[in-house]
Amino acid sequence: MNTGVLLRIESISKSFPGVKALDGVSFDILEGEVHAIVGENGAGKSTLMNILSGVYAPDTGKLYFAGKEVQFKDPRHAQETGIAMIHQELSLANHLSVMENIYLGRLTRNRFGFVNYKEMYKKCKSDLECLGVTDIDPDTLIADLSVSQMQMVEIAKALSFKSKLIIMDEPSSSLTRKETEMLFATINSLKQSGVSVLYISHRMEEIFEISDRVTVLRDGTYIKTLNTKDTNAKELVSLMVGREFNKTFQRKIKKIQDGEKPILEVQGLSYGKKVNNVSFKLYPGEILALTGLVGAGRTELVQTLFGLYRKESGKILLNGKEVEINSPTEAIKHGLGLVPEGRKTQGLFLGMKIRENITMANLPKLCRFLFIESKNEQEKAEYYVSKLRVKATDIEQQVRYLSGGNQQKTIIARWLLNNPKVLFLDEPTHGVDVGAKSEIYEIINNLASEGVGIVLISSELPEVLTLADRILVMHNGRITGELSREEADQEIIMEYATNQLNKEMVK
Amino acid sequence: GSKTETQQTQTQQSGNSGSSGKTNETASGQEVPDVALPKGAHVEAVKQLPEKPLRIAFLSWQNNPFWFPVRDGALAAKEYLANFNTTVDYIVMGEDMTADRVVAAMETAIAKQYDAIAVVPVFDGTENIINKAVEQGIPVFSFIAEGSKPSNRIAFMGQDAYAAGQLAGQTIEKITGGNGKIGVITGVFGATQHEQRMNGALDYLAENVPGIEVVGKYENKDKAETAYSLTKDMLTAHPDLKVVYVTAGGPFGAAKAIQDMGLTGKVGVVCYDHIPDNLKYVKSGEIYAAIAQDPFGQGFDSCVYLYNYLVAGQKPDSDFIPVQLDVVTPDNIDEMYSEDEYMNAE
Amino acid sequence: MLSINQAETSLQKKSKGNLLSKLAKSKEFSVLVALFVLCLVVSLLSPYFLKMQNIFNVLRQISVIGILAVGEALIIITGGIDLSVGSVLGFMGVMTALLAKLHLPPVIIFFAAIIIGSAVSTISGLLTTKIKINPFIVTLGMMSIAKGFSLLITGGMPISIENNITYLGSGYIGPVPVPVIIMFIVAAIGHIFASRTLPGRNIYAVGNNERAAKLSGIRVDRVKIMVFSIMGALCALSGMILSGTLKTAEPTAGSGYEMDVIAAVVIGGASLSGGEGSIIGVIIGAAIMGVLRNSFVLLGVSAYWQVVAIGVVTIGAVALDSLKTKRD
Amino acid sequence: MLSINQAETSLQKKSKGNLLSKLAKSKEFSVLVALFVLCLVVSLLSPYFLKMQNIFNVLRQISVIGILAVGEALIIITGGIDLSVGSVLGFMGVMTALLAKLHLPPVIIFFAAIIIGSAVSTISGLLTTKIKINPFIVTLGMMSIAKGFSLLITGGMPISIENNITYLGSGYIGPVPVPVIIMFIVAAIGHIFASRTLPGRNIYAVGNNERAAKLSGIRVDRVKIMVFSIMGALCALSGMILSGTLKTAEPTAGSGYEMDVIAAVVIGGASLSGGEGSIIGVIIGAAIMGVLRNSFVLLGVSAYWQVVAIGVVTIGAVALDSLKTKRD
């Protein structure tokens, strides 16, 4: 197999102030293989990938691409060598069109050197179609896309480089099942044509579906590379966390009692085109999942409920009483909480500290005469950092420097601290590792058993099936179906083809 | 007045007792040097040498060419007074003219313990810091422009801007024969000197020359280019305009506009300062009159007045020393200046 | 909340109705409406406004600000800012005068000035990218330094220029002043550059999302340095025009222009946080200011009310767009 | 590339070594070093620099800019900008003079001025938040409007003030000028406000991520309006100080201050894109400018070199931090 080595990684180390992110990592990537990388949040996966794609220079260590040693000056150099990367965080220019983003820095030009938009439009359309995407017009601005559409654009962009090695850092975390399938089909055809793919995901079922080999990283060190078909989820997870990992989370379905009063009732809520005459009830202690296709309007629904958008019609009742919610501030006062989707855009205060990020929504309660009680604040923040196992040097670290999954935990901590009566969770475990995920499930479950009503939006089917008591399906801003968890199994099997692995995962 | 004098004597006495080591120097310099006054200066130093070396601060500005002759006057005084064991430090208060720069510079000069300060205070409100210097035994002489409230300076030399404005009004009256439209371009709205020059002229015209119509007042922020544009616009809206009155910087821009529109002789500029660029257009006829206030003389004389006061307690006859306003016109330019003074002045 | 640079987008639109409706939504359009309303009011109040001579006067008066604003727009689109435009302009006027003193032919002076101007601003570009000093500070400093050197070189006195290079500022082609023609050429080239060329599009990419641009292989530093170099060349051009109009280089010429220039750019629809803006909008922004100042003279607006009016119109021109966006 | 506001961080640190090393890394520290070096050089060149009288002079001279810079820092941290500070200051000086003409007691004048000042700037705040006009444009317009009204009210001429309110500008407590004491009080309150209180924290949150702030229950618009109101109150305070020092209100007082103020804020470590900055840094930034100007007069620096020096020191003070960050 030696002839088939595309990229040799040799004792790569990288430190950031206060952290050794990578410590002497070595392994090979073969030609035409799909190689998965797994590890807990903060294990160093993204750091390694960023080194491979020329974003960071390693402190020590060497890279050999197709047998020759390479030292990348910048991402462009890596691209020219034949490595393209889909980054964990969306990296798109919002006010530019889809096609300009895909060919950023190498726009299609005519023979006079001027940008040829017509030609580029055609090229872009066919590039997107290769991926199976037909609903994105190359002319639309990125800002007008949904998050999962943006992710598809990122993928199309990375593919358009026609590289020998494509790195995908959690490409599927904001994709629904349907789009993930399109992605996998593309990966398979890339493999056929001899392209190698490095694939990072916290969704175990995906690892087993798509990869040939899998490498485990833990705390910046290389642990092991395994043939995917020779291993199982349990072994991988144990290797990741460094001990036997047996935790499987199981939630008992909450049945609504006759005569029980809903904690939240929504009647005929409308806002724009995305929320259209929506009605539902949420009972105390219940976890209600909202599912649907991309852009179905789930996010806008909860954000309208949360007062970010002014509803055009409809009523919101809390504990049977009608309430007017005109701003998130009022929503919070009424005991609502919202973990928003898009951690960088809607969640984090990147330049601020972990402590400040955690206490932000709860600060009025940590104040005496507008003065922040810093000791109290510090204790609260420290409690949640250890409870959610946020990997950081200390609570005074800027969230900017945390790994993606740890940033997500910080946002969750913010809302747990707030003791809400009704909690909306919009993709709460986006990018969170398996261990922490079950930790978060535990917490959500505990909240529910304390009588908190929870609305969960998740594109991750296993998550919905693990947690939800009831499932609402949205389509084009309307609620088109309501299912109990048992029913949902079958319904969703109809909707989403392959859930073999999902079941294994849940088990 | 008498209070200041006693203070002054005290300073001299303390100077006396403190500088015993320097008697030698004083003795050798006993002979009063016989130096000629430079051209353009008006006041001679008294025939007496100081007890100890004297230091005079000369606080001025340098944000437009008007200040060049002022500086030259100060430097000439520096050279002249060097013969009298006195140094003059020419200090620019800052790049922009504001009242608080004057206060800051005065404060610093006081802290540096100068024996006397010559200053261009320009603004109302600067009288307090001037009085403070005087209280501390440092005599102050103000020149060119000062605020409207009296201060305890020994004297002010200059022409108050309002009077200069009135002279401009008279000039405009003469040029127009008392009838016609004029436009005003002022430097910066609210700048004391500019406002006074503007109001001096306009008040004079309003009271004495009913036939004059003022078509508008505009600011050019001392920029020639803006004066150029404004003049073109005014001539578009008022083709029968007779005079453009420019109170501050950039009048040659207005003159150039008149030249470019081929209106030389039909419209003319009345303005201030005899800088080369203005003189060129006086010569070619677009500037009808440029008023100057003897900046070199003011720069020089103020230092010498201070010296005379320091060594001999001699004060000017009046605490207001008016300077002569020179008006240069196409008719008299050849008498006042030779052509190479302004044609190749750089 | 998301404001969109529609001018570029509309370029590639196919259907015509779409184009019109997009145009109506664009920021340039609201500014154009503001300009139109202003012109209408002034022309009703003064018969002189629409006279050809006056129109050319106005165009000539905005030409320097317009040319500078094209360069400033490019810098602002990358997310930077240049406060030194006015004083670099002044400096370049002085340099032009010095070159003219050497009796060089105008063509040589022209190119020499362009090169020197570019070099001066490139220094700002290098300081912002290579030493990573905030462009606000770099160019604030550069503003002082350039002005200081102009003063030192000239000793503070205006220098007169006797050379045909002044044609750039004072020439006419038929009834059209040369500076106006230059402004339109610069705007046209700027527009094509920004909307149709790779480096032009890279400018938007950098301003939109620097990280994304870098990850896409764009050499961000080079793009940023490039826009400063262009700005320097345009400062040189404007310096030649301004000193050419008066046939005199004033060391303090152009001081304070930075605010007018930035205002024109922002009124024209650019965002100071970068990524958005169009060259056409910028020229319209400059025109609003030009017409307003012209109207003061034509209508004889009383002195201090002029100052108030400038403020009100500045806010008003932009408010129009905000109000429209809100209604949508 | 990532710049860190460490001042806050160091506040709650436990171990002392850690605190020192963090301090050494902070932006404020580099500016402090720049200030120290500047002071050292000037004191070597002039024996008068370190005299107590001169030090109080310098402090008094920076007090107005320092006070304004505290308010400007708050606005800049939210991601806004206020260009109107200078002319609102001038306007408030005029208002103070008018109030003094009514022979009101100083205390009444004081509070009336603070309220009027707040109200004026609150208008800017409302225009930026409620009509969503870019703060750069709003305050550029407001700058003209406030100046225009100052001119209209005074007729362009200074008004003298005969009232004990001038004590704020011209009083002394022992050898210490009252404006200096006011500046230190404002800075101390500002620092505590920004680092220890709920609204202070909200200011940083809004500047960091407006949308996230909104979703965290912060009333973003109110925060933005609040900082403008504070700015207005500080303009009123500075207006009373400046007109009190001179016992005269000039309609154009304060014009051009905005650049000095913003420069002080940015030199002090704030980022114009919001979310970062500290009050202590801002005062150090103002001090650098003050010492520099003082040294010009002390050392008799020639006029044009003053202009160059201001530019070089502005860039140099910030470059120090950038170079240090790069080395790390």
Ligand SMILES: Nc1ncnc2c1ncn2[C@@H]1O[C@H](COP(=O)(O)OP(=O)(O)OP(=O)(O)O)[C@@H](O)[C@H]1O
């Ligand atoms: N720019 C940086 N500065 C400081 N520390 C950093 C930086 N980038 C990453 N780190 C740290 O390096 C470690 C590895 O981070 P990395 O992003 O590679 O993790 P990851 O394996 O991708 O995690 P996740 O699954 O959460 O994305 C983390 O502890 C993180 O805090």
Ligand SMILES: Nc1ncnc2c1ncn2[C@@H]1O[C@H](COP(=O)(O)OP(=O)(O)OP(=O)(O)O)[C@@H](O)[C@H]1O
């Ligand atoms: N932060 C945002 N800024 C602008 N537009 C947005 C934003 N978030 C969502 N949208 C728009 O709202 C539309 C509805 O998407 P929404 O996120 O509500 O649906 P969803 O069902 O949650 O889908 P997704 O799974 O993509 O989140 C999207 O197509 C997008 O255009």
Ligand SMILES: [Mg+2]
């Ligand atoms: Mg990662």
Ligand SMILES: [Mg+2]
């Ligand atoms: Mg969503």
